[in-house]
Amino acid sequence: MDVKSLILKKLAASNEIRVSDIIGETGFSRAYVNHFFKELRDEGKIILIGKANQARYILAKKNNKAASRSPILSAHKILWNKALSEDKVLDSIKSETGIFFNLPKNISGILDYAFTEMLNNAIEHSKSKKIEVYFKRGKDDINFKVIDWGIGIFKNIKKKKKLRSELEAIQDLIKGKQTTAPKTHTGEGIFFTSKAGDTLVIHGSDKKLIFDNLIEDIFVKNSRRIAGTRIFFTVNIKSKRNLSSVFKMYSGDSFEFSKTKVIIKLFKIGVNYISRSQARRVISGLDKFKNIILDFKGVDTVGQAFADEVFRVWQKRHPDIKIEYRNTSENVEFMIRHSFEKKGI
Known part of the structure; x- marks a missing residue:
């Protein structure tokens, strides 16, 4: 038969x-x-x-x-990091599941960008033999995870840039345009991914760096120590965000990545004000940009030394770079204005 x-x-x-x-x-x-x-x-x-x-x-x-x-709304893959291509992994998830079915174009574009950037980071930077990815579509949002067992993102930055701690590595990372492989990477991937979705969580060693765009804030939290790096990204299916507006927000007319936003409160390590040495950590590497936005949300006051270092000393060395500041308290505003008076503004 x-x-x-x-x-x-x-x-x-x-x-x-x-x-x-x-x-x-x-x-x-x-x-x-x-x-x-x-x-x-x-x-x-x-x-x-x-x-x-x-x-x-x-x-x-x-x-x-x-x-x-169409009924398959989740994916889980264990990948061996040898000749691995992030776009092919994404294509296989799309061809095997209904996760991307009938998604708004802006959400599909965000997920394409964020997932391939985060997976590429694991492929090229982690030195992990194995990478695990999860993708899941819920009723209201879509999330993915990228997990590796390599050197760890914060530890890698600390080592390559000869920093004193992994917290300093986090501070370096959030500025954007920072990379441990300048010949092959621009350092833009994590920065733009952190702006594109609702949340991006980066877990390395015993720290979690959390970008929460729903409340427009960034947090660093202690967490259980892990090997490697874990990335978690989520975006609401009805979100109005789109990549072009994110790129435009931090780019000049030439679409060059030229603007960054630094959250000052992340540099406030157990003190009531920010010193000159901490100010130098804030502005380290920012000479790559043409426009810098310093956000003082949640900072009650800063030291005179901090304001002087940023708004007089550093600005004098880089007169072609525009520094803007936002969300200042009365005390912070006073110290910044005082530094302007010292340089005759």
């Missing part, structure tokens, strides 16, 4: 069949019948829908292929 022909004949007469239907008609064992179903799947002639006792098969028509993927 030609079991494969029987399966196709049954499917032509009905929308779907189960393995048990063929077993009942032929009397063959489940293992034997499953062999023919697998061959037809490998040949691309039939599609499996559901799992375990809900498993059933349909003909592999174009519409059926889409229908078979």
